[in-house]
Amino acid sequence: MEIDETALGGLIEESRDTHADALRAAREPLADMVDLGRQARAGSGPDAEESRVFADKNRRWLASTAARAGGLLAATGVVAAIADFIGSPAFAASGTDVQVLQTASSIEVLAVATYKTALTLPYIGGTAANPVIKAFAKTTMSQHADHLAAFQAATKSLGGVKQTKPDPAFVPVVNKAVASITKASDSAGALLVVGLALELENIAAETYVNNMSLLSDANAKKVTASIMGVEAQHVAILNAVQALLKAGAGADITLPPPAAKLPAAAGSVGFPNAFYPTSSAAPATQGAM
């Protein structure tokens, strides 16, 4: 392997410093949210009109999503049930931003658990693993844990209960995929792991892009906006890694990659859309409590 592990360690350390700076920046909106949450708790609870508007928005969005849904979302068959729930009085009475943030938390819980499981595989987290893939899996798991903490803090700040459980609609799908992965050969398993991670990252990114226009609290928007680009970056790298693995060029997954050896099409495989889609976004209330 061409990678210099010491240099990679240094890069990750450098990235942690940058991350610490960004974490400090994320604390500012969260601190503001604490104040807002205190104000909300001192008042009379969620605003009924705000909840009604949110429910209307979600109903319209779900109708269009149900019409075009594919992949995981269609397989889980939860769209109709959620549409019914959104129309119910129980939904209208509950906090809106809180539900969106709880759903985001549930996706992060699932992402952390999935990477944790993947890292137990020898070809992802063991000595047989490609060092770049191993470092990426470890760092990405840690970043999702940070996202989870941020969404949970935001939920609590608005007077909600923090979500600690994984998104119920996607758990069976992940479990099924993990069962297949454990039976696969190392090379096939690596490709399946990357495929599963890619699908989860994309669901996270699309969900947060979609949530931006559903959230009403300014600081909840700031927190979500600071996370969605990171999930999209995970998607870009996983797209590139998947293409190299499919090409049988796993040895070229190095930091930096041997650019001169790569096929021309590899240059754009990471970012296929000029505008980030939302067709695979999880319904905003799917992981709400």
Add this chain to the structure above:
Amino acid sequence: MSANGPVFHLSEAELGAMTSDLDAMHHDLTLPALKNSLAEWTEDIRAQGDTGHDEEAARRLISDRRRFLIRAAGAAGGLASVGLLAACSSSSSSSSSSAAASSAASASSTSSSGGMADGSGQKLSGDLQVVAMAASLENSGIATYMAGIKAATAGKLGTVPPAVVTFATTAMAQHTDHMKAWNAVLTAAGKMAVTGVDPVVQPTINTAFAKVKNVAGLAELALMVENIAGETYQNGLSVIKSAAGIKTAASIEPVEFQHAAILSFVLGKYPVPSAFTGVSLARPPSDYAV
């Protein structure tokens, strides 16, 4: 593929086909949704009456710009200092085209002779300020990639790997799509499209581009431009009032950060350096208040 090249199980044609499939999905699903968001945003802007001059925004102009310049200097390193000093002493709009006339911007047809012709100086406010700033940043992004491709074609950057060429042409095409989307909002609101480059960032880009000697240097410059764009749109999401406008900006912000991730990867930097993207490099929309 040469005899010494890697043995790929997936041919370039197959990889190209995968990319085409994704591209088709993008046109089937994403673009119609974007069109709806742009139409809704236009209606919202009309309803908000965000077409005039915002005095408060104008007052924030100088301090916002100074703050940005200090941060951008850090991002671009020493290369930026000359351009930043020039930008500090310039006015908000009229000097942009002349500053952009050299190096990077000279390769772009988007730069014009200045004044109202390039869409600056329209006394915009509210969401339209953010839109105009975004359009000008996209023009700077397009100009940077165009200049890079021109330099590579002329053999000024040494050997350029085919994957890097594909990256540059695809990223430039996506920035062109973004620019068209932003300008569609402006023209639908009865304003002129912004065809000029960013008046503050462009001198910095030009100074840095003049020192680019190879692919790595160009990638570093592109990384700075992509991070400024991504952070500007992230910041814009807190400023835009219309929900449809937020949808549009939210669909563009992650794509700029994806470009940045791939550029970092190619440069040998960790591609996702932080769990949270920041706004310290964000361009203040108030530059388009006057």
